[in-house]
Amino acid sequence: MEKIKVGVLGATGMVGQRYIKLLENHPWFEVTYVAASPRSAGKKYKDAVSSRWLIGSDIPADVADLIVEDANDEKKAVGKCKFVFSALEMGKDEIKALEAAYAAEGIPVVSNASANRWTEDVPMLIPEINFSHLDVIADQKKHNGWDKGFIAVKPNCSLQTYMMPIFALQQAGYPIKRMIVTTLQATSGAGYPGVASFDMIDNIVPYIGGEEEKTEKECLKILGSVKDGKIENAAGPIVSSTCTRVPVIDGHTACVSLEFDLPEDKKPSLEEIEKVWTAFTSLPQELELPSAPVHPIVVRHEENRPQPRRDRETEKGMACVIGRLRPCNVFDVKFVALSHNTKRGAAMGGILNAELLKAKGFFDNL
Numbered sequence: 001m002e003k004i005k006v007g008v009l010g011a012t013g014m015v016g017q018r019y020i021k022l023l024e025n026h027p028w029f030e031v032t033y034v035a036a037s038p039r040s041a042g043k044k045y046k047d048a049v050s051s052r053w054l055i056g057s058d059i060p061a062d063v064a065d066l067i068v069e070d071a072n073d074e075k076k077a078v079g080k081c082k083f084v085f086s087a088l089e090m091g092k093d094e095i096k097a098l099e100a101a102y103a104a105e106g107i108p109v110v111s112n113a114s115a116n117r118w119t120e121d122v123p124m125l126i127p128e129i130n131f132s133h134l135d136v137i138a139d140q141k142k143h144n145g146w147d148k149g150f151i152a153v154k155p156n157c158s159l160q161t162y163m164m165p166i167f168a169l170q171q172a173g174y175p176i177k178r179m180i181v182t183t184l185q186a187t188s189g190a191g192y193p194g195v196a197s198f199d200m201i202d203n204i205v206p207y208i209g210g211e212e213e214k215t216e217k218e219c220l221k222i223l224g225s226v227k228d229g230k231i232e233n234a235a236g237p238i239v240s241s242t243c244t245r246v247p248v249i250d251g252h253t254a255c256v257s258l259e260f261d262l263p264e265d266k267k268p269s270l271e272e273i274e275k276v277w278t279a280f281t282s283l284p285q286e287l288e289l290p291s292a293p294v295h296p297i298v299v300r301h302e303e304n305r306p307q308p309r310r311d312r313e314t315e316k317g318m319a320c321v322i323g324r325l326r327p328c329n330v331f332d333v334k335f336v337a338l339s340h341n342t343k344r345g346a347a348m349g350g351i352l353n354a355e356l357l358k359a360k361g362f363f364d365n366l
C-alpha cells in the first residue's frame with residue numbers, strides 16, 4: 001500500500017517532535033512536510049531542533065534533512081502532503097484562522113490545539129468514545145464551502161486519563177452524576193522550554209492556566225451527540241477539578257471520586273466496575289488501527305500503582321491505567337488513573353484520530 005504523505009505543523013515543538021518520532025515507520029503515513037515558526041523556517045529539520053531534540057533517540061533520517069517551512073503559509077503545503085497534523089502553539093485566533101486556511105486549501109487538519117475544540121461542527125475525538133461524531137464532518141465541509149479539507153481535533157491531554165473509564169461505565173448502564181478530579185500533570189504538558197526549572201524542581205504548582213475549565217467542560221462535548229449538523233453537549237456529568245503541575249516528565253495522573261446517577265441498589269459494585277473496565281474495547285480495536293491499544297483500560301491491583309515512571313508506556317503509551325479503586329466516603333467510588341500525555345494525550349492520540357479518519361474513508365480522493 002502506498003503511504004499517505006503527511007505534514008506536521010509545529011514539528012519542532014514538544015508534541016511535534018513526538019509526531020516525527022511516532023510516524024517513523026508508520027504503516028500508513030509518511031512525513032514529507034514539516035513547518036514551524038518563521039524562526040525555524042528555512043533550516044533543515046535537524047538544525048532547527050539540534051539543541052532541543054527531546055526524544056530519547058535519533059531524529060528519523062528521512063525527516064532530518066527536510067527543510068522547515070513557515071507554518072503561517074498554508075499554500076506551501078499544497079502538493080507536498082495530503083493532510084497535516086497541527087501541533088502549533090500560537091494565539092487561539094491565529095490557530096483557528098490558520099487551520100481553516102489549510103482546510104480551505106483542501107488539506108484536512110488533525111489538530112492538537114484547543115482553538116477549534118468548541119467549534120460546533122468540529123469533532124473533538126477520542127476514537128474509543130465518540131467515533132460517531134465523524135458524521136459532523138460532512139456538515140462542517142458544507143458550512144464552510146470546503147471541498148476536501150476539514151478539521152478534526154483532540155481534547156485536552158488531562159481528560160485522557162479518565163474519559164475512557166467514565167464512558168465505559170456510562171455505556172454499561174451506570175450513568176455518572178458528579179465527579180471530583182484532581183490532576184497531577186507532567187511538566188512536558190507545558191511544552192518546551194515550558195515551566196522554569198526553578199518553579200518545577202522540589203515543587204508543585206497548584207495552577208495551570210485554563211486547564212480546570214477545559215477539564216470541566218470538554219467532557220460534555222465528547223459525550224455529546226450529533227444533531228442538526230453540529231455537536232450537542234451532554235447534560236453531565238458535573239465535574240469539579242483542581243489541576244496541578246508536578247515534577248514528572250511524562251504521564252498525567254488524575255485522582256477521581258465519582259457519584260453514580262442511580263438509586264443505591266442499582267449502583268455497581270467494585271467488582272462490576274472492574275469487569276466493565278477490563279472488558280472495554282471499541283471501534284479502534286475492532287478495526288485494528290495501528291496505534292490502538294489492545295486493552296484501552298488496564299486495571300492494576302498493587303496498592304502503589306499506577307505510577308508515571310512505571311506505567312506510562314503501558315500499551316505503547318496509549319492505555320488508561322487505573323489503580324486504587326475503592327469506596328469513597330463522600331461520593332460512591334474513587335480511583336487513580338494515569339495516561340501518557342504526549343502519546344495518548346497528544347501525538348499518538350492525534351495519529352489514532354488520523355488512522356480512524358483513514359479507515360473510515362475521509363482521506364480518500366484527496
Ligand SMILES: NC(=O)c1ccc[n+]([C@@H]2O[C@H](COP(=O)([O-])OP(=O)(O)OC[C@H]3O[C@@H](n4cnc5c(N)ncnc54)[C@H](OP(=O)(O)O)[C@@H]3O)[C@@H](O)[C@H]2O)c1
Pocket residue numbers: 009010011012013014015016035036037038039040041070071072086087088089090112113114156157188189190191192193341342345346
Ligand atoms: N505538550 C502536551 O502534552 C500537549 C498535549 C495536548 C495538546 N497540546 C497542544 O499541542 C500544541 C503544541 O504544544 P507543544 O507542547 O508541542 O508546544 P511547543 O513545544 O511550545 O511547540 C510549539 C510549536 O509551535 C511553533 N510555533 C510557535 N509560534 C509560532 C508561530 N508564530 N508561527 C508558526 N509556528 C509557531 C513552534 O515553532 P518554533 O520551534 O519554530 O518556535 C513549535 O514548533 C499546543 O496547542 C498545545 O496546547 C500539548
